[in-house]
Amino acid sequence: MRGIRPSAWPALxxxxxALSGPAHAQPAAGxxxxxxxxxxxxxxxxxxxLLVQYGQDGCWxxxxxxxxxxxxxxxxxxxxxxxxxxxxxFAGGPVSPGRFLLLLRSGRQPQDSLPVFADVFLGxxxxxxxxxxxxxxxxxxxxxxxxxxxxxxxxxxxxxLLPAEARLVFDEHPELIxxxxxxxxxxxxxxxxxxxxxxxx
Numbered sequence: 001m002r003g004i005r006p007s008a009w010p011a012l013x014x015x016x017x018a019l020s021g022p023a024h025a026q027p028a029a030g031x032x033x034x035x036x037x038x039x040x041x042x043x044x045x046x047x048x049x050l051l052v053q054y055g056q057d058g059c060w061x062x063x064x065x066x067x068x069x070x071x072x073x074x075x076x077x078x079x080x081x082x083x084x085x086x087x088x089x090f091a092g093g094p095v096s097p098g099r100f101l102l103l104l105r106s107g108r109q110p111q112d113s114l115p116v117f118a119d120v121f122l123g124x125x126x127x128x129x130x131x132x133x134x135x136x137x138x139x140x141x142x143x144x145x146x147x148x149x150x151x152x153x154x155x156x157x158x159x160x161l162l163p164a165e166a167r168l169v170f171d172e173h174p175e176l177i178x179x180x181x182x183x184x185x186x187x188x189x190x191x192x193x194x195x196x197x198x199x200x201x
Contacts, residue, residue, distance in 0.1 A: 027150055029054050030117025032162040033061065034181045039158045043094045046178045049143050050103070050164055052116050060144040062092040062103065064137070065174040072138060090174075092139030101142060102128050105135040105166055120166050135170040160185050 027033070033049040044063075051061040070089040092101060102123035104110055112128045113121040123129070129136060145153075153159055162185070168177055 027051060027054055027059065027154065027161060029059075030120075030164050032164050032168075032181065033150075033159045034162055034178065034185060036157055036160060037182065041158075044143070044158075048168075048178050048181060049093070050116070050169060052122055052142075056147060058145050058147045059150055060093075060095070060142050062090075062101065062139050062142055064090070064103075064169050065177045066091040067174055068140075075138075087137070090137055090139045092141045093143030095142050095144045097141035099141060100124075101139045103137045103139070103169060104128055104133050105170055106131065106133045108132060117164055118166055120164075120169060137170060 029051050031051050033047075033051060035044050035047045035049075039045060046065075047063045048065045049061040050064050051059060053060055067088045067090050072085045072087050072089060075089055091097075102113075103116070104113060104121045104123050105119055106121060107119055108131065109115060110121055110123060110128050110131050110133055112125050113123040116122050121128075123136070150159075154161070160182075162181060168181075171177060
């Protein structure tokens with residue numbers, strides 16, 4: 001697949017293996033929502049959303065593949081924990097665009113954070129970056145659904161579900177993630193998408 005780097009193959013292979021197992025028919029925290037090609041809402045066209053919370057009162061998540069042009073160093077010039085960072089701010093969704101949230105990767109739960117899945121945590125302040133955080137992303141806004149709304153959209157075919165992969169949440173080329181995942185989901189045999197390395201460079 002054009003544009004898919006070798007560093008992304010392990011994460012895609014893990015998802016291919018998951019697709020060959022029992023179907024993930026029910027949404028839950030720690031899953032990816034992958035927009036189908038038919039989804040026309042401009043807020044979510046060609047997006048991948050990490051579900052952060054899911055329950056009877058609704059659910060919400062963060063769009064992981066929409067980086068902005070705003071560098072973190074310019075956004076918070078006085079924040080010591082962000083000095084030297086070359087990353088960019090991400091647009092997490094259309095709800096509360098002035099609210100900042102963090103996704104963190106750490107072997108131990110950081111301060112001021114909540115677990116999402118595996119070694120990925122949700123943070124909400126500079127204190128979350130203290131300690132052994134191996135990767136992080138800063139988002140503005142989030143995506144939210146009222147009770148029953150996401151289920152309706154899934155039934156309509158707007159989204160496909162996949163178990164989340166931390167390596168993709170923090171991938172260096174987020175603009176390639178949606179195309180990789182939608183092709184994985186559309187492939188007759190999921191592993192065929194990445195079986196030939198020469199075809200994916």
